[in-house]
Amino acid sequence: MVLRIEDTDVERSEARFEDQLIADLKWFGLDWDEGPDVGGPYFPYRQSDRLKSYREHAERLLDEGKAYLCFCTEEDLQKERDQAMAEGGQAIYSGKCRVIDPAEAKRRRAAGDPCAIRLRIPEHPIRFHDIVHGDVEFSNEVVSDPIILRSSGMPVYNYVVVIDDALMKITHVIRGDDHLSNTPKQVALYEALGWPVPEFAHLSTILGSDRERLSKRHGATSIANFREMGVLPEALVNYLALLGWAPTGGTREIFSTEELVKEFSLKRVTPSPAVFDMEKLYWLNRHYIKERFGVDADRVLDPGTVSDEDLAVATGFAIDDVRRVRLLAEITAQSPAVQLLMLAFHHFTKAGYLSLEAMDRMTWLWLGNVVRLLAPYVDRLDQLPERTSLIFKYDAKAALAAPDNAEVLSWPNTDAIFAGFIFKILEDESAKAGNLAPERFKQIVNEVKAETGAKGKELFHPIRMVITGSHSGPDFDKLIPILEEGSHLQLPKRVLSVHGRVEQFAQARGSKN
């Protein structure tokens, strides 16, 4: 595979785009054998560095009579086009300059007359084979003689790709089907140059939910967008493969990147356009999050296979930070989910809950438990801070005032449960020390249960409210240790222990009455 930078449009190309592009592709899991960053036998790999070659080949076509000089101005052409369209005809170039004597044309050019170079389209239909569309034929009547070299001396995209693809020995041209109508021009170019035509595969357009071509307006469209949202690369790769392709049988949906390499086939790609479905992407993303951080995570990801360099690419961490993190947490040895953890960490820092400076070994291990507990509940990693707010944020007053909790507050046993539970926690020595064990917690709950006679929702909703401020949330068994451990850590945003929470709740409740 070759990475080639196509930057012939000076206005739209900037050096920093190239760095971003390379970073994005690597994150996505793409790798190349040749490119501007790694070199290769057909150097250079940036079109702006290959201009000389394009001009030489254009001159050659000119000398061979396969191309000609065109002295028409842009205004002339525009007028011609408008007129042709108004008369209901083809909006193609009239061929006015086709008939100018080549020697005469060269004299005019030498005299400084601005001119472009146009390819002469042959007088026969243009046929080519496309892997997804089959045999395609265009009448030569409808393809205009294309400009290959602008009067400014800059070559045109449709021309340079042909030169580069041929020179770089590209075997398969795989691209969007918006290029299908451009392909006859390119095929004519290959023929004029006397070069073999590569295989084409024109993939269908991806549409937004309004059936319009996917654009910025639809939200995430670039790889960087998805990464920032906390979509895992394997989810995106898997989803994109499913857009227009299905395996024989059509029932399997989950494919690792390695499996796709083996099983994906262009021959089975559908030519019809597909609407991008975020929900399904999220479903896959949840799947891969769970796979990396679920019960089976250890089986799936071999920690030894992730190098520091790969990890840096995948997470956007500086390489030194990657090493520090691995060392600190002994994460290499203990958790195969480093990458997910570091990815998640990024979103916690953005939310102001954590900072790299404040991370020590205990904190990483603690964060691992937090993510393990909550990651299976999110569509994307950037939702993690919000999901985790019940750990980092606690506001008893807001909880008492929340409309969501009004129903719970109206239950007959609620007050008694509050009173009993608060009293017991405040008295408990282990809770005071921030070391309330889940077993002890259960005991207390059972005592409250016995005293009030409440059970089920009636019992747990009020208790949940006291501890998290909300009547729903994760398992107490797992949540309690996280709160207690978290309360001992030096974090930018302090985590309140169970005792601290109960204290605050009691206060808020007291001041209200």
Added chain:
RNA sequence: GGCGCUAUCGUCUAGGGGUUAGGACGGAAGAUUCUCAAUCUUCAAACCCGGGUUCGAUUCCCGGUAGCGCUACCA
């Protein structure tokens, strides 16, 4: 306007001259859990229209319609 591409549940798709037209996302219902989520089970949901070919078309052919693309000295 011209030319091209496309057409199966809301969405992604499998299939193919005779099928209960299959799967997945999403939706609905139920089970489970202290709750939410997750999970499991069940349900609803589709062959664009019109002609032709054929004993029989959703499938093959033609036409229409719609969507998209190209029609640049953009990529």
